[in-house]
Amino acid sequence: MAQEKVSDELWNEFHALVNMTSRELVDWLRTQAASEDAEALPDQAGRSLGQRVAAILAKRRSDLTDDDVHAMTKVIETVRRERGDDPEPTAGDDHWRRKLMDIGHDPLKPVGAQPDVT
16 A cells, blocks of 8 residues: 555655645745746756656645655755755755755755645
């Protein structure tokens, strides 16, 4: 069962660090993919990890796959590497903020700012 693949610790940490809602993330990815010359198809906008995060946010825990678990782990590792163990809201530089927002973490929001998703 998929729920057995996702420990409480992984589930809770992912949902605390990914502090953008699925809608916010999808809107962000679409905005970032838009350009004067071309715009990606709405369901293909953004990096693949960002798309995966948006899909994970829309799933129930019991519906997660091994690939989802891998993506969740990668997001946690990336945010922890970039922010440390106790990330306080901070602006940082624009490139850094965009990089984190591409995977669902807005460094200007407090960690755990997203409504509880259980």
